[in-house]
C-alpha cells in the first residue's frame with residue numbers, strides 16, 4: 001500500500017500523546033492527511049482534533065490517561081490496540097514546563113516534568129516496542145524534544161533535564177531497536193505558538209529577543225511540524241535512527 005509513495009501512512013495507526021492541542025494536534029492532523037488513523041492519548045477531550053481527522057476521512061480513537069502515571073503505559077497501549085487494531089507509530093508529544101529560579105526550584109516541579117516528559121515516554125516506547133516485537137512488525141517512535149535538548153535554557157531546570165534526557169534515550173533506544181526494524185528518532189521544535197510558550201510570548205522583551213534570533217523571522221505554528229513528523233513516521237525514513245531533527249526556523253544555526 002505504501003510502496004508507490006514512501007511518505008504515505010495509509011493503513012498505519014499512530015498513537016499521539018497530547019493530541020488535543022498545540023503541536024500534538026498539528027502532528028495528528030498531518031499524519032491523518034498522510035493516511036493514518038490516530039489514537040489520541042491524554043487527559044483532555046480531543047474532540048476538536050477528532051473533527052479535523054474525520055474531515056480527512058480518517059478515524060481518531062481516544063484513550064484517557066494522566067501521563068504523570070508512567071505505570072499505566074501497558075494499559076494505554078493495550079487499550080489503543082483494542083480500539084484501533086494495531087499501533088505502528090508512537091509520538092511522545094505530551095509535555096509540560098515549570099519555570100522558576102534554580103535557587104528555589106521545588107521537588108514537585110522537578111518530578112512533574114521528569115515524569116511526563118521523560119519517564120512516561122520511555123515506558124510508552126517500551127510498551128509499543130514490546131507489542132511490535134511480539135507480532136514481528138516494524139514501527140516508528142518519535143519523541144518531541146526541544147531546543148533545550150541542546151541548550152541550557154534559563155529558569156527551566158526540570159524541563160531542560162527532561163528534554164536533554166529524552167534526546168539521550170532516543171539514541172539509546174535507536175541503538176537497541178534499529179536491528180528489530182523499529183526506528184527511534186526525535187524532533188526538536190524551536191519556538192512555536194502554543195500554550196507551552198504563552199508565558200514567553202506575553203513577556204514583551206523575551207518575545208522580541210527570541211524573534212530576533214530566528215532566521216525565519218517568525219514563531220512556528222503547529223502545522224510547521226507536520227512534514228517532519230510524517231517523514232519520520234513513514235518508510236521514507238527507514239534508514240534514519242537516533243537523530244534529533246531540529247524544526248526551528250534556523251534557531252540553532254545562529
Ligand code: NAP
Nearest residue numbers: 018022023043044066067068093094095191192194195196
Ligand atoms: P501544549 O499546547 O501545552 O500541549 C501540551 C500537551 O501535553 C497537552 O496536550 C497537554 O494536555 C499534555 N499534557 C501535559 N501534561 C499531561 C499529563 N499529565 N497527562 C496527559 N497529558 C498531559 O504545548 P505544546 O507546545 O503543544 O507542547 C507539545 C510538546 O512540544 C511538549 O513536549 C513540549 O515540551 C514540546 N515543545 C514545544 C515547544 C513550543 O515552542 N511550543 C518547543 C519545544 C518543545 P492538557 O491539554 O490536558 O494539559
